[in-house]
Amino acid sequence: MSKVALITGGTRGIGKQIAITLANEGYDIAVNYRTENDDLKSTEKEIKSKNVDFIGVQGDVSVFEDTERFVKEVIDKYGKIDVVVNNAGITRDTLLMRMKKEDFESVINVNLTGTFNVTKNVIPYMMKAHSGRIINISSVVGIAGNAGQTNYSASKAGIIGFTKSLAKEVASRNILVNAVAPGFIETAMTDVLKDEVKEEIAKSIPLKRMGKAEDVANVVKFLASDDSSYITGQVINIDGGMLM
Numbered sequence: 001m002s003k004v005a006l007i008t009g010g011t012r013g014i015g016k017q018i019a020i021t022l023a024n025e026g027y028d029i030a031v032n033y034r035t036e037n038d039d040l041k042s043t044e045k046e047i048k049s050k051n052v053d054f055i056g057v058q059g060d061v062s063v064f065e066d067t068e069r070f071v072k073e074v075i076d077k078y079g080k081i082d083v084v085v086n087n088a089g090i091t092r093d094t095l096l097m098r099m100k101k102e103d104f105e106s107v108i109n110v111n112l113t114g115t116f117n118v119t120k121n122v123i124p125y126m127m128k129a130h131s132g133r134i135i136n137i138s139s140v141v142g143i144a145g146n147a148g149q150t151n152y153s154a155s156k157a158g159i160i161g162f163t164k165s166l167a168k169e170v171a172s173r174n175i176l177v178n179a180v181a182p183g184f185i186e187t188a189m190t191d192v193l194k195d196e197v198k199e200e201i202a203k204s205i206p207l208k209r210m211g212k213a214e215d216v217a218n219v220v221k222f223l224a225s226d227d228s229s230y231i232t233g234q235v236i237n238i239d240g241g242m243l244m
């Protein structure tokens, strides 16, 4: 029986690449999406072309009831979830002096509370199965901080604390919980940066380039696999050497 992976925010960017990479490994794929659009259709087509099963489940990860419903939709279809990738995330960048309360709350609600909401609904099934992998997408700025991102950095640092605490809670049930901390990865999220800024960033990275979604997806693939069965509570940086 194939393993089942649920990826939140999986119709574009890093999430889509994770879904494709895990599909290449033979996982059946459940992709959570917030917005029904062409991205969803193209993701579905690409995944199905790999001869694995696909289900798209709509829902806003920041709304607990949505996550309750869409996790159940996945369980109703496959009877289990082997791997969860908490990938959905947003930015609302600005200096604290200018940041509105809503900018802070929305980022925390999607990135951090969303990770809680999805995990909380999946964990009972993993506990029963005595197995599971939870992989949370943090960020280097959750470790190092970044001017203009107090909200985002707080959410990503929160994910690291969440990851380590949960890893301790569920290790005895053979559920492994890890996080990855990407640096600057080429997606819509970083596309808003001006070209000059991107060039400056690339220059400051030891490997002299921004990362690609594949760079993140390949580490997620490893953390989902049997090859990482003695790793839990860790944060793996995928940043071309930005943080050492």
Ligand code: NDP
Pocket (backbone or CB within 6 Å): 008, 009, 010, 011, 012, 013, 014, 015, 032, 033, 034, 035, 059, 060, 061, 062, 086, 087, 088, 089, 090, 110, 114, 137, 138, 139, 140, 181, 182, 183, 184, 185, 186, 187, 188, 189, 190
């Ligand atoms: P994108 O903006 O390209 O994609 C984000 C995805 O999250 C979209 O599919 C989006 O769906 C989904 N999403 C946003 N809010 C919600 C929500 N409330 N409920 C469900 N889905 C939602 O970002 P990236 O691919 O770049 O980022 C993916 C993850 O990686 C994020 O957690 C991000 O913080 C993290 N990351 C990214 C880095 C980078 O440099 N790109 C660096 C470090 C971390 P929709 O299409 O509906 O908007």
